[in-house]
Amino acid sequence: MEGKQTKRKKETENTKEDRLSELPDCLLHHIFSFADATDAVRSCTLSKRWRYLWTSLPYLNFSFSNFRRVLTSKRASFINFINQLLLRRSRSSIPIHSFHFTSSFDVKAAISHWMRYAAEHQIQHLTIEPVSPTICPIFNGYASFTTLKLTCPQCECATFPQALDLPFLKNLHLVRFGNFDGRIFSRFPNLETLTLEDTQLRGIRKFSVCSLNLKSFDFLNNGNLMRYPNCEFVIVAPKLTKFKFHGYHPLDCSTENLSSLDHIEFNVLSNKELDNIYHTDELKQKFARKVLQMLNALHTAKSITLSNKVIQVLSYFPASLNEHPSQFLNLKYMKAKSIRKSSKKIKIPRLILNYFLKSSPLLEIS
Numbered sequence: 001m002e003g004k005q006t007k008r009k010k011e012t013e014n015t016k017e018d019r020l021s022e023l024p025d026c027l028l029h030h031i032f033s034f035a036d037a038t039d040a041v042r043s044c045t046l047s048k049r050w051r052y053l054w055t056s057l058p059y060l061n062f063s064f065s066n067f068r069r070v071l072t073s074k075r076a077s078f079i080n081f082i083n084q085l086l087l088r089r090s091r092s093s094i095p096i097h098s099f100h101f102t103s104s105f106d107v108k109a110a111i112s113h114w115m116r117y118a119a120e121h122q123i124q125h126l127t128i129e130p131v132s133p134t135i136c137p138i139f140n141g142y143a144s145f146t147t148l149k150l151t152c153p154q155c156e157c158a159t160f161p162q163a164l165d166l167p168f169l170k171n172l173h174l175v176r177f178g179n180f181d182g183r184i185f186s187r188f189p190n191l192e193t194l195t196l197e198d199t200q201l202r203g204i205r206k207f208s209v210c211s212l213n214l215k216s217f218d219f220l221n222n223g224n225l226m227r228y229p230n231c232e233f234v235i236v237a238p239k240l241t242k243f244k245f246h247g248y249h250p251l252d253c254s255t256e257n258l259s260s261l262d263h264i265e266f267n268v269l270s271n272k273e274l275d276n277i278y279h280t281d282e283l284k285q286k287f288a289r290k291v292l293q294m295l296n297a298l299h300t301a302k303s304i305t306l307s308n309k310v311i312q313v314l315s316y317f318p319a320s321l322n323e324h325p326s327q328f329l330n331l332k333y334m335k336a337k338s339i340r341k342s343s344k345k346i347k348i349p350r351l352i353l354n355y356f357l358k359s360s361p362l363l364e365i366s
Helices: 002-021 025-032 037-045 064-070 075-089 108-120 133-139 182-187 271-277 281-296 308-316 318-323 350-357
Strands: 059-063 098-102 125-129 147-151 171-175 193-197 206-210 216-220 232-236 242-246 252-256 263-266 303-307 333-337
Touching (some): 037 059, 037 075, 059 075, 281 308, 281 318
Parallel strands (some): 059 098, 171 193, 242 263, 303 333
C-alpha cells in the first residue's frame, strides 16, 4: 500500500515537472516581461527547462533598486551585471522588444555600448532613467525605435536635441527636458503619443507642437511650480484625439485644425499654490479667465474631464463665466474628477453646468 502511494506521489511530481517543462518559450518570455532581469536570471534554478531561458529574453528590465535589494548596492556590480547579461544574450537571434533601465545614478560611459547592442538586436522600446543630456545625440538614427522614454536627473533640466532623427518613433515620453522648440516633433513623422513631464519653458515665447499624426498628448507637471506668463502654447495636430493638461498654470493656448479631438482632461494648481501666487481676488479672477481661455481654445472636444481644482476656481468667480461664453459646440459628455484618490463623487455646481449647456444643450454628465 505504501509502495503504491509513493509511486503515485512520484508520478504527480513528474507530471508537475513536465507541465513546467512544456511551457513554450513565448509564454515564458511574456511572463518574464513583468519581472526584473535580476529575478529572471535567478529563476534558472527553478527548473532545468529555465536554466538558459534568460539568455534569450526579449524584454530586459534593469532596476537598480531591485538589484540592490536582491544582491548588492555597488553601482559597478550593477553595470557589470547588465554587460554580462547582454554578452551572454548576444548569441540569441531573438530581437529585443524592450530595454528599460532605471537607477538613481547616471551611466554615461555604458549607454553608448548598450545602444550599439540595441541597434544590432533591433530594439523597439527604450527607457533610460536618468539620462545625461550630453549623450542624447547618440540616439540619433536608430531606425528600430518605436518607443522612447528619457528622464533627466533630478534638479536638472536639459534641452532636447534639435537634430534628432527617429523616423519610426511612435511614442515619446520626456521628463525634465525644456527650453527647446516644440517643432522638433515634426521631425518624427510617425509620432502618435507624446508625453511632456515637468517641462521647463522659461524664456520661451512660443512653444509649438506640430505633429501631423499625433493622437495623444499629455502635458504634465508633478510638483514643480512653474510660471510661463509670456509663453504662447500652440498645438497643430489634425489627428489629435486626446489631450491632458495637468498641474501647470494655464497657458496662452492656440490651436489649429483639432477636428479629431475627442477628449480633454484639465487640471491646474492646488488651492494652496493658487493662494500663494494669486493672493488677491483680482489676481484669482485673472487666473480663472486664463483657465477659461485655455479651455475654449480646445473647444472642438466631444468630452471633457475637469478636476475638482478647476471646478473650484471657476465656481469662485461666476463673472468670468459671463465674460467668456463657452465655445464647446460639440460637447457631449462631462465628468468631474478628484486628483486625490477618493470614492466620493464630485458634484458639478449648477452655474458650471449651465455655462456649458448654453453651447451644448444635449450635454450628459457622467
